[in-house]
Amino acid sequence: MKSVGVIVEYNPFHNGHSYHLEAARALSKADVVIAVMSGDFLQRGEPALVSKWYRTKMALLSGVDIVFELPYLFATQKAEVFANGAISILDAAGCDSLCFGSESGNTHSFHKTIEFLDSHQESYEEELRKYIKTGVSYPKALSMSFEHLTHSEELLNLTTPNNILGFQYMKSIKRQNSSILPLTFKRKNAEYHDESFSSETIASATSIRKALFSDDCSSVSIDQYVPSTTNNLLKEYIHHYGILHQWEIYWPYLQFRILQCDPMELKDIYEVEEGIENRLIAAATESNCFHEFMEKVKTKRYTRTRLQRICTHILTNTKKAEMQQNQEKATYLRLLGMTKKGKEYLNKTKHHFSLPLVSKVSSFKNAEIRLDIKAARIYSYGLTINSKHELLHQEYRQPPIYID
Structure with missing residues (x-):
């Protein structure tokens, strides 16, 4: 079975993510979509809106076949380390290709940029040190260093968030000597950090969260921007746990x-x-x-x-x-959920996985997974006592979610 990987947070799953999955299947001709999804705390240093179990349900009900958790060790890091962990998981799971959205829309510019920086590494690092000394942030120093070295149209615009992530994904594929084929599509309508609705059907996760937490959230509808499954699961989470996390x-x-x-x-x-x-x-x-x-x-x-x-x-x-103990590769595959087709893929390929497959953390001892457990304990502190215990019980005992 042919598989394509996606690297996601689904905070929450929205119509733009549906478009991503459609593009992934069309570009890769894959039978199965494998998602590597951040756990309870995310790359931008935020608690996820709802638990990883609810976001797993959103994914499986919307076209994803397998969901693996991206460990806390990688999920809460800068783009380079985030990418290392995600790519290592997809590679270990035998993924044939990776599909990501970008402002560029073609992988040629990514390849050319990686080649250029490899051949100008010393100059690039020198410029980076110079800009950091001026007091600008690290991401800003990276883009300024790159802009200083080249203005070629063939090279990538590294000032945009999805290009930056895609660049790091492709660097990780090369660094890890992975056979994963990178594929990209051009993002449409909403920008990554848009805080307001600017399209009739596509909105950024940032703008959706802002609407959900607005003072007058009852008068703001997100119905047109998310699948009905996401809407229903968000309402169910609020009814069951009483909150959305922030x-x-x-x-x-x-x-x-x-x-x-x-x-x-x-x-x-x-x-x-x-x-x-x-x-x-x-x-x-x-x-x-x-x-x-x-x-x-x-x-x-x-x-x-x-x-x-x-x-x-x-x-x-x-x-x-x-x-700092390991920022290169994940050491396990934690399975959060699967569909019938995903289960078929796992049954056929899991014996060839290069990392241990973990279905329950209670049966697996590992220094890195202890960080995930600790993060889950803290995440549950936003809830009432009974709800807190329920969420913690899931962390230890919940088998992978199965959608037939």
């Missing part, structure tokens, strides 16, 4: 964590660098909510995304030593 729910816990630490303790937390620990403590002392805290703590060098990732690691008490 940073404000976790603010009291984050504030407590910051204020109980002295600066030296905070320095041990992953991504806390350059004296920002003192700024974090000062801002936490004066802030009444997460939004106010972010406004006080942000600087030109630290993007909101990086600050949110720092907050995620503080909340989960994740140390530098834990996150």
